[in-house]
Amino acid sequence: MASYQNLIELHQANAEVYYNLSQCYRNLNLQNEYFQTLKQGIQHYPTDGRLHFTLIIDLRRNGRTQEAIDHADKACECLPHDYTFQILKYLTVPTIYHNLEEITFYRQRYTQGLQSLIAETSLNTTEEKQNALAGISRLTNFYLSYQAQNDIDLQRQYGKLVHEIMAANFPQWVVPVSMPKLQPHEKIRIGYVSHYLHSYSGTLWLTGWLKYCNRQNFEIYCYYTGNEPDAVTEKFQEYSDIFHHIPYNLPAVCEQIRADNLHILVYPEIGMNPQTMSMATLRLAPVQCTAWGHPVTTGLSTIDYFLSSELMEAENAQEHYSEKLIRLPNIGVSYPKPYIPPVCKTRADFGLSDDDVLYLCCQAPFKYLPQYDSILAEIAYRVPQAKFIFLRGTLLQERLQRAFAALGLEYRDYCVFLSIPERLDYLMINLLSDVYLDTFTWSGGNTTLEAIACNLPIVTCPGEFMRGRHSDSFLKMLGVTDTIAKDEAEYIEIAVKLGLDANWRGEISERMSQLHDRLFDDKFCVAGLEAFYKQVIENISI
Incomplete structure (x- = not known):
């Protein structure tokens, strides 16, 4: 870092120096310095695509969506022929939504942006074909489907665009293949x-x-x-x-x-x-x-x-x-069937108390939609010893603070944010927790299956789409359906009962342990x- 900073002070830095220094800050989790260094690099090297791309992607990843879109606009001005930034300009949606209205806003923005991107995509020259190919080779529209709506029409439009770009570059591979x-x-x-x-x-x-x-x-x-x-x-x-x-x-x-x-x-x-x-x-x-x-x-x-x-x-x-x-x-x-090691750690190893009722909330932050934040606060209101264990949830803190405050609660008294880099520690947290709280609209897949292997009782509520029905299907195949809720109110009731009734919790866990062979392999x-x-x-x- 000192070497890079010295080169910058001596005005001998190139774009690579700014990028490498930014990565040093990123590895040290110094977010402000990380973003500032990328922005400084762009000021000096406005046509360096890597600096622009890294900044935009990580702004979005850190919940700074509008800032990411603004920088995508700027990148389009600096690099008008780079299709990557046209995609980011038009199709960026948040990884984290701050409120329900944002979902509607960004879905409309994506829908209109996709029409603009399609209209502005030209594949007439070799250069245009190659630029478009390079753009779609760097990005997908992965985050769109976390808005919990039927995506078939938007997926067809986006898929048709990608198909046309690929067909222009690889015409030999779009013709039918006989059986x-x-x-x-x-x-x-x-x-x-x-x-x-x-x-x-x-x-x-x-x-x-x-x-x-x-x-x-x-x-x-x-x-x-x-x-x-x-x-x-x-x-x-x-x-x-x-x-x-x-x-x-x-x-x-x-x-x-x-x-x-x-x-x-x-x-x-x-x-x-x-x-x-x-x-x-x-x-x-x-x-x-x-x-x-x-x-x-x-x-x-x-x-x-x-x-x-x-x-x-x-x-x-x-x-x-x-x-x-x-x-x-x-x-x-x-x-x-996952291998589950014997319990070799205690709650104290993770700074947790034996008196706590541990609710495991282990999904990726983009699976948590704002309209369901109040459910955790409702559970905490009725289970005073509740501790919600988030493994990747630091971006949710602002929303959780609002949801808990609405019930007169301080979210820090109930929400614990752990960093679990090792798989052994992840499995230990499953084994030491009392209840697994599934996410609405997009439920756990591997995480639920591993929790079942750890005999951890699972509260779930099936959604409209298949992506919100994984845990529901696993529990039905297992034959332990007591903790499947029909709606949000019943979800809260089941979660509260599991938290307060250790005997019922133990009974559910024991039944799960006896029925693994129905589900795995x-x-x-x-x-x-x-x-x-x-x-x-x-x-x-x-």
Whole structure:
């Protein structure tokens, strides 16, 4: 840091120096200095895209949405041909909403911005095509779906735009692909492609589909496009007949998929990684599917089926999907039972008291919408010993302060914000907590499954869309449904009763512990998946 600061004082700094100094401040969690250094760098080097991009993304990540949009506007002036900043200018939505009105405001802004972006996108020259490709290769519209509304129309519009950009750059990969004729005794070739074939919440469940695959009928191809291999990557490799690791090279992975002549290609998630989103707009196999690693419709005409769960979907669920919805048996995935270590820490190790009633609130902050903040305050009002344990929730403090103050409570007396860098500590917090409070509209996935493995009672209330019904489906499959609420009022009642009645809490926990085999490592859903694969092949062959 001293070296970088010295270069700046001597007026010998370039854009790289400002960027590197900003990262030093970021690593030390000195947020004001971090942002200030990026802004200073931009003043001196207004055409440096990396400085602009880093500033805008992290302003949004830290809840400073309007500031991020203002800087995206400025970046568009400095770099008028950089499509990245046009996307950020028009399509930025908050990671955290301060109130309900903001959701309406930013959704309208996104809707209008998308129309403007589409109207202003030109793909007539080679340079325009390449600039647009570079832009969509850096960003997705991931945060839109956390507004808890039906996104099908907006997803279709955005998907069509990405498809047109990809088609302009890769016309050879948008033409239809004919289904390979299945010869006698030949296996059906199924491909799975993801940036996240490592220890990641959006794909961990996929190992079960591969592990319990019927090898007599199917040949498994995996394409790992990220580059963080770990023990889970080794599992994917072990369960694959053919495993390709092709990091950060979209043309190479597309060529490989086409060369492998697949019958069906599956994206476990679409919408979290830009390269995956871009690839999914191409036609690399005759049948293409996605699944609920990112549980929102893609809006893409190139994705034929959405592989979901009969327990997660509402009756009218097809209205939420551009793809044909496939309701696989049970929760739709074969989730490996997590290893849960014995309790080796105490509450005191985390600065918590044995007298506290610990409510675990472990979701990412963008899953917490402002209209539900008052629920925690209501629980605290009725359970004086309540402590709400947030693991990633510091951005929510301003909202929580307002919600608790409305009931005459001081939020700091009830809300605890912990930083848990190690997985062992995360599991210990689950084992030491009394109650798991699920989020409304977008419930826990991996977090809920791990809490169940820790026998932690779970309060949940199913939402309108599948993304708000994960925990509900897990508890139904487990057979412990006492803590599923029908509405917000019942959610509070259940949470309060669990907090005050240790005997009932213990009874729920004991029943959960006896029924794990119903939920984990489910082979029935894999049989349903493979029956679907066979049916698709037969229908096209006919």
